[in-house]
Amino acid sequence: MANSNLPRRIIKETQRLLSEPAPGISASPSEDNMRYFNVMILGPSQSPYEGGVFKLELFLPEEYPMAAPKVRFLTKIYHPNIDKLGRICLDILKDKWSPALQIRTVLLSIQALLSAPNPDDPLSDNIARHWKTNEAEAVETAKEWTRLYATGA
Amino acid sequence: MDSEDDMHDANDLESVDDDFYSGDTGMGSDDGDAHYDFGDNESDDSDDITSRQQQNYAILSEADIRQHQGEDISRVSTVLSIPRYAACILLRHYNWSISRVHDEWFADEEHVRKVVGLLEKPVEMPNARELTCGICFENYPRDCMNSASCGHPFCWACWRGYISTSISDGPGCLMLRCPDPSCSAAVGQNIVELLATDEDKEKYSHYLLRSYVEDNRKIKWCPAPGCEFAVEYVIGSGNYDICCSCSYNFCWNCTEEAHRPVDCVTVAKWILKNSAESENMNWILANSKPCPKCKRPIEKNQGCMHITCTPPCKFEFCWLCLGPWSDHGERTGGFYACNRYEAAKQEGAYDESERRREMAKNSLERYTHYYERWATNQSSRQKALADLHSMQNEKLEKLSDRQSQPESQLKFIIEAWLQIVECRRVLKWTYAYGYYLPEHEHAKRQFFEYLQGEAESGLERLHQCAEKELQVYLDAESPMKDFNDFRTKLAGLTSVTRNYFEHLVQALETGLEDVGSSNSQATCSKSSSSKILGNKSKSGKIKPAGASSAAGAPSRSMDDGNLWSCDHCTFANPKATNTCHMCEHHR
Numbered sequence A: 001m002a003n004s005n006l007p008r009r010i011i012k013e014t015q016r017l018l019s020e021p022a023p024g025i026s027a028s029p030s031e032d033n034m035r036y037f038n039v040m041i042l043g044p045s046q047s048p049y050e051g052g053v054f055k056l057e058l059f060l061p062e063e064y065p066m067a068a069p070k071v072r073f074l075t076k077i078y079h080p081n082i083d084k085l086g087r088i089c090l091d092i093l094k095d096k097w098s099p100a101l102q103i104r105t106v107l108l109s110i111q112a113l114l115s116a117p118n119p120d121d122p123l124s125d126n127i128a129r130h131w132k133t134n135e136a137e138a139v140e141t142a143k144e145w146t147r148l149y150a151t152g153a
Numbered sequence B: 001m002d003s004e005d006d007m008h009d010a011n012d013l014e015s016v017d018d019d020f021y022s023g024d025t026g027m028g029s030d031d032g033d034a035h036y037d038f039g040d041n042e043s044d045d046s047d048d049i050t051s052r053q054q055q056n057y058a059i060l061s062e063a064d065i066r067q068h069q070g071e072d073i074s075r076v077s078t079v080l081s082i083p084r085y086a087a088c089i090l091l092r093h094y095n096w097s098i099s100r101v102h103d104e105w106f107a108d109e110e111h112v113r114k115v116v117g118l119l120e121k122p123v124e125m126p127n128a129r130e131l132t133c134g135i136c137f138e139n140y141p142r143d144c145m146n147s148a149s150c151g152h153p154f155c156w157a158c159w160r161g162y163i164s165t166s167i168s169d170g171p172g173c174l175m176l177r178c179p180d181p182s183c184s185a186a187v188g189q190n191i192v193e194l195l196a197t198d199e200d201k202e203k204y205s206h207y208l209l210r211s212y213v214e215d216n217r218k219i220k221w222c223p224a225p226g227c228e229f230a231v232e233y234v235i236g237s238g239n240y241d242i243c244c245s246c247s248y249n250f251c252w253n254c255t256e257e258a259h260r261p262v263d264c265v266t267v268a269k270w271i272l273k274n275s276a277e278s279e280n281m282n283w284i285l286a287n288s289k290p291c292p293k294c295k296r297p298i299e300k301n302q303g304c305m306h307i308t309c310t311p312p313c314k315f316e317f318c319w320l321c322l323g324p325w326s327d328h329g330e331r332t333g334g335f336y337a338c339n340r341y342e343a344a345k346q347e348g349a350y351d352e353s354e355r356r357r358e359m360a361k362n363s364l365e366r367y368t369h370y371y372e373r374w375a376t377n378q379s380s381r382q383k384a385l386a387d388l389h390s391m392q393n394e395k396l397e398k399l400s401d402r403q404s405q406p407e408s409q410l411k412f413i414i415e416a417w418l419q420i421v422e423c424r425r426v427l428k429w430t431y432a433y434g435y436y437l438p439e440h441e442h443a444k445r446q447f448f449e450y451l452q453g454e455a456e457s458g459l460e461r462l463h464q465c466a467e468k469e470l471q472v473y474l475d476a477e478s479p480m481k482d483f484n485d486f487r488t489k490l491a492g493l494t495s496v497t498r499n500y501f502e503h504l505v506q507a508l509e510t511g512l513e514d515v516g517s518s519n520s521q522a523t524c525s526k527s528s529s530s531k532i533l534g535n536k537s538k539s540g541k542i543k544p545a546g547a548s549s550a551a552g553a554p555s556r557s558m559d560d561g562n563l564w565s566c567d568h569c570t571f572a573n574p575k576a577t578n579t580c581h582m583c584e585h586h587r
């Protein structure tokens, strides 16, 4: 139903995501709703998330691309810019969204956020405080969570 | 830079930046204060509290705002040799300050261009027959695409959607940039006009208009609910009182209701205090009180404070202090004291009711005294305003009919009501002032309460005359012989009351500096020197020749016995003195 008059842009983006996936990222549309994507991002090397496989969901709202896609982590993750519901604090998903951005650029930005957490613009105050007061310990916790929640299962 | 310095006010350091280039904006703000005689706190232009002619502001309708905005844009566009849409973007960025735009531009054009997204050399779209839209990824003929000055092509439908989304997000659309995330080229009104829907064009232009008022430090909306006028103010010009075309009076500085002669800080403190105490004070605003004699509840449904209990009691008392009116209206030795907290306290007025006893704590009792007077004058002013309107709209015609007087001969009645409305406002704020006047400044307090009491008792007489005595002539079946006496009396009371209030306002605005007889000479010499200097309109208003002679007779007859009215300034002085308290003029 939602797929009947899918804009050409979404079809093109989807085709390209499938034919030339970005390294460490996979995104595939759900069978019954072409606006809903199952996403997997590999934890970047040299980050506390290395070795983890993180599941996300991405949804393209009716107004897309005039409005940003909605993205959320499904895998539990210890990160100052991601809260316990998996919501992500990323400027391009909010006021810096531009219709010339794409699903691919969004996912690449999220991958980059895993490599470079930004505790100065936190979504989760507790984790951000932890990061700022004792970064080594916070990184240990992030690694621990990656091991617990983002591997195997 | 001379004119800029003229605009510079010590209280308003930021004002330096404004408008030394701006030309004919309709109020000539570029000329510094050449056109405006703002006074300098020393002069007595503060004396006229009813009809200030010289204005340091202009009221702008929507059409005026658009015109001013258009003129500013043209000016920047001409001086900088840039298109109008670019001038508009620049002005918006620098909060509509022409001088700021010019300063920044001529200091570092490259930097300014970068910050606001105006490219020096526009880039054309790629020269191909077909181009791919960066939003919908479709290919279109080059003619069906558009770009900002950066050359990034998007199709019309995508532009329309992009602009529409931004406009529906609010005034941020005025700072729209190219959709390409790596590009910061500004998207101006030219592109909106070319590509957006009519509805969006209108919304955009509305945001632009609002920005010109809301982001501009020289312009504000009138705060009256529903009013669509804006006010352009000459920054640094001193007097903050604004009278909007909708008839609402407000303070430019704090946008509260006009509160001259009380300063904004006191007003803010007072308003805060009122909201903190509002629960305790609700009962004060009740419209009914027990008659001090027969204890039956009496409702106040008039503006003046002189209450007469219903028959058979008929006791005449003061709504505020519940004391006999005979202590108020007539001079029975001593001075009018209803306004004084200490006097009220001594007479035990605050033991009057159960409720007041509960409020025994001195601080609250003291506040109650001032708050009640502040609030009652406020409601009294509302009543007077309504009376003024009904007078203008219906009663004057009726009176003209009943008394066989042409309406043109009845202007003195409107003038009386205008004076009452204004005086209620001033009087109201002097109670906030009185509350914050330090207890230990005895001399100042005494002087203040004396002036306030004089003004208040004058106003009560005027209000009573306009409210009750006039009624007789309205109700009369046929013209009454003594209508001319009434005219003389009301016009006289209006003039006397105006004088009292002018003294009061002036004294408060100079911080009660004139307290003590040696200083009071300053008041006198100031006003006379300004007359010598030929300051016609001002001195004319302080003491209109015609009005003062009309005022002389009734005020003297009213001050029977205990007071004498000064020939020079009409101030009522106690019999025991031979020199006027206000101006040192000898009897």
Ligand SMILES: [Zn+2]
Residues within 6 Å of the ligand: B133, B134, B135, B136, B137, B138, B154, B155, B156, B157, B158, B159
């Ligand atoms: Zn397009």
Ligand SMILES: [Zn+2]
Residues within 6 Å of the ligand: B148, B150, B151, B152, B178, B179, B180, B183, B184, B185
């Ligand atoms: Zn661009």
Ligand SMILES: [Zn+2]
Residues within 6 Å of the ligand: B222, B223, B224, B227, B228, B229, B244, B245, B246, B247, B248
């Ligand atoms: Zn207004």
Ligand SMILES: [Zn+2]
Residues within 6 Å of the ligand: B240, B251, B252, B253, B254, B255, B256, B259, B263, B264, B267
């Ligand atoms: Zn103010």
Ligand SMILES: [Zn+2]
Residues within 6 Å of the ligand: B291, B292, B293, B294, B295, B296, B309, B310, B313, B314, B315
């Ligand atoms: Zn009674």
Ligand SMILES: [Zn+2]
Residues within 6 Å of the ligand: B304, B305, B306, B460, B461, B463, B464
């Ligand atoms: Zn009265």
Ligand SMILES: [Zn+2]
Residues within 6 Å of the ligand: B318, B319, B320, B321, B322, B323, B328, B338, B339
């Ligand atoms: Zn009283």
Ligand SMILES: [Zn+2]
Residues within 6 Å of the ligand: B566, B567, B568, B569, B570, B571, B580, B581, B582, B583, B584, B585
């Ligand atoms: Zn005098």
